[in-house]
Amino acid sequence: MYTALYNHIRKYVAFTNADAAALEPYLYMKEVKRKEILLKPGQVCREHYFVKKGLVRMYLMDEKDTEKITTFAIENWWVTDNDSFITGQPTEYYMQAIEPSELIYIKANERDELFKAVPAYESYTRMIAERALVAYQRRVNFINMMSDEERYRFFAESFPGFLQRVPQYMLASYLGFTPQFMSKIRAKR
Amino acid sequence: MYTALYNHIRKYVAFTNADAAALEPYLYMKEVKRKEILLKPGQVCREHYFVKKGLVRMYLMDEKDTEKITTFAIENWWVTDNDSFITGQPTEYYMQAIEPSELIYIKANERDELFKAVPAYESYTRMIAERALVAYQRRVNFINMMSDEERYRFFAESFPGFLQRVPQYMLASYLGFTPQFMSKIRAKR
DNA sequence: TCAAAAAATGAAACCAGTTTAAGAAATCGT
DNA sequence: ACGATTTCTTAAACTGGTTTCATTTTTTGA
Numbered sequence: 001m002y003t004a005l006y007n008h009i010r011k012y013v014a015f016t017n018a019d020a021a022a023l024e025p026y027l028y029m030k031e032v033k034r035k036e037i038l039l040k041p042g043q044v045c046r047e048h049y050f051v052k053k054g055l056v057r058m059y060l061m062d063e064k065d066t067e068k069i070t071t072f073a074i075e076n077w078w079v080t081d082n083d084s085f086i087t088g089q090p091t092e093y094y095m096q097a098i099e100p101s102e103l104i105y106i107k108a109n110e111r112d113e114l115f116k117a118v119p120a121y122e123s124y125t126r127m128i129a130e131r132a133l134v135a136y137q138r139r140v141n142f143i144n145m146m147s148d149e150e151r152y153r154f155f156a157e158s159f160p161g162f163l164q165r166v167p168q169y170m171l172a173s174y175l176g177f178t179p180q181f182m183s184k185i186r187a188k189r
Numbered sequence: 190m191y192t193a194l195y196n197h198i199r200k201y202v203a204f205t206n207a208d209a210a211a212l213e214p215y216l217y218m219k220e221v222k223r224k225e226i227l228l229k230p231g232q233v234c235r236e237h238y239f240v241k242k243g244l245v246r247m248y249l250m251d252e253k254d255t256e257k258i259t260t261f262a263i264e265n266w267w268v269t270d271n272d273s274f275i276t277g278q279p280t281e282y283y284m285q286a287i288e289p290s291e292l293i294y295i296k297a298n299e300r301d302e303l304f305k306a307v308p309a310y311e312s313y314t315r316m317i318a319e320r321a322l323v324a325y326q327r328r329v330n331f332i333n334m335m336s337d338e339e340r341y342r343f344f345a346e347s348f349p350g351f352l353q354r355v356p357q358y359m360l361a362s363y364l365g366f367t368p369q370f371m372s373k374i375r376a377k378r
Numbered sequence: 379t380c381a382a383a384a385a386a387t388g389a390a391a392c393c394a395g396t397t398t399a400a401g402a403a404a405t406c407g408t
Numbered sequence: 409a410c411g412a413t414t415t416c417t418t419a420a421a422c423t424g425g426t427t428t429c430a431t432t433t434t435t436t437g438a
Contacts, residue, residue, distance in 0.1 A: 060333055068333040070326075082322045092330065119308070126315035129322055133271045136325040137259075141281065143332075144249055144257040144365075148425070167385060176333075181425055183387050223406095337395070356415060370395055372417045 002027050004052045005104050008076050012127045013120045023121055026114040028105050032097040039095035045084035046108045051077050054101025055165055058093050059173070069174040072098075072166065078128055098166060148177045149185050191216055193241045194293050197265050201316045202309045212310055215303045217294050221286040228284035234273035235297045240266050243290020244354055247282050248362070258363040261287075261355065267317055287355060337366045338374050 002024065009015045030049075032038060038056070039045050049056065051073050058071040058079065070093070073079035084091040085108055106114065115122040142151060152175055156163055163171065169179040191213065198204045219238075221227065227245070228234050238245065240262050247260040247268065259282070262268035273280035274297055295303065304311040331340060341364055345352055352360065358368040 060330065062334055070329050070333065082319065082326050086319050086323055115312070122312065122315060123304070126311060126318060129315060129318035130271065130275050132322055133318055133325070134275055136322065136329075137271050139329075140259050140325075141249065144259065145251055169385065177424095178426060179386070180388080180427080184425085187387080358415065366394095367396060368416070369397080369418085373395085373419095376417075 001029070002104055004076070005050050008050070009121070009124050013123045015120050015124075019118050019120050022118045023114070026106055026110050026117070028107070030103045030105060032101050032103065034097060034100050036097045037094060038097065038103075039081065039091055039093060041092050041094065042090050043084075044088060045081040045091050045093075045095075047105045048078060048080040048085055048108070049073070050104040051075055051079065052102040052104050054097060054103075055099040056095060056097050056101055056103075057166075057170065058095045060093055067170075067173050069170055072162075072174065074162070074165075078132070082132075098170070143176070148175060148181065151175050152177075152182065152185055190218070191293055193265070194239050197239070198310070198313050202312045204309050204313075208307050208309050211307045212303070215295055215299050215306070217296070219292045219294060221290050221292065223286060223289050225286045226283060227286065227292075228270065228280060228282060230281050230283065231279050232273075233277060234270040234280045234282075234284075236294045237267060237269040237274055237297070238262070239293040240264055240268065241291040241293050243286060243292075244288040245284060245286050245290060245292075246355075246359065247284045249282055256283075256359075256362055258359055261351075261363065263351070263354075267321070271321075287359070332365070337364060337370065340364050341366075341371065341374055 002020075005027070006015065006020050028047075032054075038049070039058075041061075053075060056073045056079055057069055058073075058081065059067045059069040062068055071079060079095070081091045081093050081095070083089065084093075088108070115125070142154075146154060152171075155171070155175065168182055172179045172182040191209075194216070195204065195209050217236075221243075227238070228247075230250075242264060245262045245268055246258055247262075247270065248256045248258040251257055260268060268284070270280045270282050270284070272278065273282075277297070304314070331343075335343060341360075344360070344364065357371055361368045361371040
């Protein structure tokens with residue numbers, strides 16, 4: 001049931017079977033269909049999801065009703081609207097399953113109790129947050145150092161498998177340009 | 190000496206005088222002059238700085254030798270190259286004091302021991318990381334939802350005090366455009 | 379298996395922000 | 409208080425990426 005998560009935790013901290021037993025009451029499962037919406041603007045995001053199987057995205061709608069994808073989450077990644085989850089304010093984001101997905105999650109209001117019950121889980125959470133921070137920093141770096149075209153080529157070469165899992169227009173949105181411009185780039189080679 | 194930090198910690202977690210005493214052996218101070226460089230590309234970032242007084246920035250040099258500022262840190266903010274600090278890989282960043290500054294810091298290689306000695310400090314670190322994550326997320330949101338001009342106006346209105354502490358060309362760099370474009374915007378009103 | 383919906387392409391006009399170059403104004407260290 | 413350095417401004421030519429609109433291709437679900 002939750003072994004994918006336990007295995008992930010064990011990559012970061014010492015985590016006994018007793019810890020797993022203590023953690024389990026705070027874990028929940030959710031299965032979602034392709035295109036199912038998990039969160040939408042105005043709601044408070046009260047869940048932090050671990051993707052056991054599948055693919056999830058987060059996006060915003062801008063003033064012109066265009067989707068701006070900010071996050072993809074695949075197997076073994078955590079995903080949430082950190083802002084809403086932590087501050088309790090309503091989200092501005094949509095969260096949607098791109099593929100049929102299996103999600104393990106914890107609840108915001110049980111987090112403090114959980115950290116008290118399983119201190120190793122708090123260490124793990126700290127490390128995951130730090131790792132997410134590194135990912136964000138690399139992304140800012142990426143945006144600063146490359147043009148849109150360079151970013152596309154780099155991404156396409158670095159994660160060829162990922163390209164096959166998301167429609168191109170979603171990758172264009174994530175990389176910050178239009179599908180038309182992406183066609184233009186692709187036509188070049 | 191370290192009371193600015195202790196006060197900050199107490200905003201997030203219960204932190205006794207005994208905790209402070211246990212923490213102190215792991216804390217260090219550094220005073221830097223205006224323009225002093227704290228880190229440069231190729232070095233490993235082994236310190237995590239808490240700005241007690243002053244103002245620090247992090248930036249990259251792009252292929253055209255232009256500075257790209259990614260981070261400002263003022264009083265009560267933590268600053269480091271998270272990537273280098275956590276993974277131990279050499280940094281690509283410069284870190285520099287904009288104003289004469291007083292910094293409190295911890296060392297990467299003492300962190301695990303520190304967390305064991307003062308568990309409340311690990312909770313605090315988790316919360317700080319989560320808060321940094323929220324800041325990054327808001328920034329991505331900001332970039333997605335506003336044009337360069339809108340971002341400038343928003344920033345100028347939201348943080349008027351900050352504007353007076355940094356030269357305009359640095360703000361332009363942080364917001365992702367040229368000083369010339371900034372002059373153009375400012376000339377409009 | 380096929381109609382409907384979703385995704386990708388193409389081309390032309392357009393624009394937000396860059397580049398280059400030069401001069402003016404402000405600030406700093408001694 | 410002043411010379412050196414740093415910061416800010418202006419203007420014209422330019423470009424990377426957008427917009428709009430139309431068509432084609434692919435995927436999907438019943």
